[in-house]
Amino acid sequence: MTLVRSGRGEERIWRCPAHKGIKVALARVVEIDESLVARRKYNRGHNVAQRWVFGGICPATGEGFLQMIPDKSAATLLPLIQEHIAPGSIIHSDGNPSYNNIVNLPVNPPYQHLVVVHDRNFVDPITGACTNHIECFWKNCKRKFKYMCGVQNTNLGSHLDEFMWRERFGKTHQEALANIMQHLSEWYPV
Numbered sequence: 001m002t003l004v005r006s007g008r009g010e011e012r013i014w015r016c017p018a019h020k021g022i023k024v025a026l027a028r029v030v031e032i033d034e035s036l037v038a039r040r041k042y043n044r045g046h047n048v049a050q051r052w053v054f055g056g057i058c059p060a061t062g063e064g065f066l067q068m069i070p071d072k073s074a075a076t077l078l079p080l081i082q083e084h085i086a087p088g089s090i091i092h093s094d095g096n097p098s099y100n101n102i103v104n105l106p107v108n109p110p111y112q113h114l115v116v117v118h119d120r121n122f123v124d125p126i127t128g129a130c131t132n133h134i135e136c137f138w139k140n141c142k143r144k145f146k147y148m149c150g151v152q153n154t155n156l157g158s159h160l161d162e163f164m165w166r167e168r169f170g171k172t173h174q175e176a177l178a179n180i181m182q183h184l185s186e187w188y189p190v
Contacts, residue, residue: 030085031092031134032056032099034072037142037156051156054080055141059133064167066141066160074098078105087111092129094118140167 034054054077057064065084069076077098085091087107093099095117102113114129116122123130141163169183170176 028058028060028086029090029092030056030058031131032081032085033094033131033134033138034069034077034096035138035142037145053141053160055134055137056081056084057134057137062167064134064137064164066164068157068160072096072098074101078102081105081111082107085111090114092116092131094131 032055034052037051037053052069052072053066054069054072055064055066067080067084069080074097078101081091081102082105088109088111090112091099091102092114093102093116095115099113099115102111105111114124114127116124116127116129116131118131122132141160144159144163166176169179
């Protein structure tokens with residue numbers, strides 16, 4: 001449980017310890033992208049602060065990560081790539097200029113970076129690079145937010161953690177219950 005201070009006082013937000021420090025396996029393809037998860041639609045309603053989330057997924061294993069970010073700059077995204085993606089991985093991304101220096105990151109073995117420009121194709125005809133899996137990851141993540149009619153900014157991190165936990169450990173209700181009991185017994189031994 002993590003305490004977060006907001007303008008209204010302290011709020012308790014659960015952070016999943018199982019997702020801290022996860023790195024996708026070596027020499028795997030990892031698709032990365034950033035997405036806007038909180039915005040005002042059609043300039044109607046109350047003013048909503050934009051919330052960006054950076055994420056990645058390994059299509060072969062289904063393992064992924066999500067991280068809230070303040071902006072989409074290279075200074076923000078490149079350290080997160082090093083933190084979450086193992087060296088030597090093949091990274092697929094869109095044409096965002098913030099990703100241009102991925103191959104120059106100081107990791108050994110270096111990353112390979114393939115770009116798909118969505119203005120031209122959804123799958124690069126030469127390299128076969130695509131970001132379809134990460135787009136599906138976003139769709140699944142945002143589906144719950146739409147069902148809930150939005151998410152408060154203070155709870156967004158908790159909802160992202162819950163989504164990642166359910167994607168990894170709780171696809172069905174029975175599986176989720178068994179795994180949460182197992183994890184609680186590991187995190188809080190008696």
